[in-house]
Amino acid sequence: MLMNLTRMRAFRWREYVVPIYKKYKLKITWGDQDIINIIFHYHPDKLYIYSCRFNYRPDHCMYASVCKPAEKDGVAVIHGSRGFFHSEKQPVFQVVYKSFEEFQLGGDVYREFYQSLEAYLEAAQNNNCWNVRDIFLKNIRRYMDLDFDNT
Template identity: 40%
Template sequence: MNLTRMRKFGLKRRVVQLKKEFEGRIPWADQDLLNILFSRHPERIFTFTCRWNYREEHCAGNALCADGPAAVVHGSRKQVLEQLEPAFTILHAAMKKVSK
């Protein structure tokens, strides 16, 4: 996100308004609010290829990311912490060593 552009766009004000409008109907909170906001303002979002949001699903079945090697790994739903996907768990352990 370009924070300067988001501030100029009034991101906080718009998200607060959406939160009031959709109170009690958004199970994923911030993700739902951003999805609603950008569905109303698609010109405000840049969609990356799967290479820039490599997820655990890309390791399963036919859901391969053929865009090139992973540039950013998205460790969602605790798969790196609960060792649900071995490749992600190994990557997470290696990154922890680098960050020490």
């Protein structure tokens, strides 16, 4: 979740949190996430909902591809919720994490990151997320094309 702290202060965010906690503390399961959801339930005009491509999770591809914006424009932000970056349950998420972990900032993005990620994705077969693996490469390709145009 991205938060504009200036707007949150103007909204007086802190004045809502404690009363909501006191009122719902025996009914909430997810702690701060539930409190945030309750606040936005009463103030939906204060919330901007991003496309699923800005919070791409395993749920978006594990059974079938359900994030059409990511299919069209690529994943913008990948969310390794529930430990999927460190789990073999969804190898695609694990190899994306591995590629970022191995890449040294300042290195050659094409050779040391993109080609590595592409090879890892190709090897991470046999699951539905693999079927849409290209969505993890689209924005990197776009970035590299822009970079190559400027040289």
